[in-house]
Amino acid sequence: MARLTRPRANGAGYVVDEAYITHEAGGYSGEAIERLARFENAHADLLAQQDSILSELERLRGEGKQKTVRFRELLGQKMINSALIELFEQHGVR
Secondary structure, three states: OOOOEEEOOOOOOEEEOHHHOEEEOOEEEOHHHHHHHHHHHHHHHHHHHHHHHHHHHHHHHHOOOOOOHHHHHHHHHHHHHHHHHHHHHHOOOO
């Protein structure tokens, strides 16, 4: 994936070329905004999925089903999601 942003010359933040954004009434649109929205959606989906997994694991624990395939699959997915969330947090995305 080609980057749309580049660091500012002074190192404080990032900029996007005007070719990737369009000013509209009430805001902006364009390729950079669409990519940001997809990223934000993916991040929100990951957090929602993690919450769902945690609830399902708690339910299965309550039923004494810690040794089931489903429990172990969810536990594995929880670990993967945790690693991804940690990666996002290392880059300041919360």
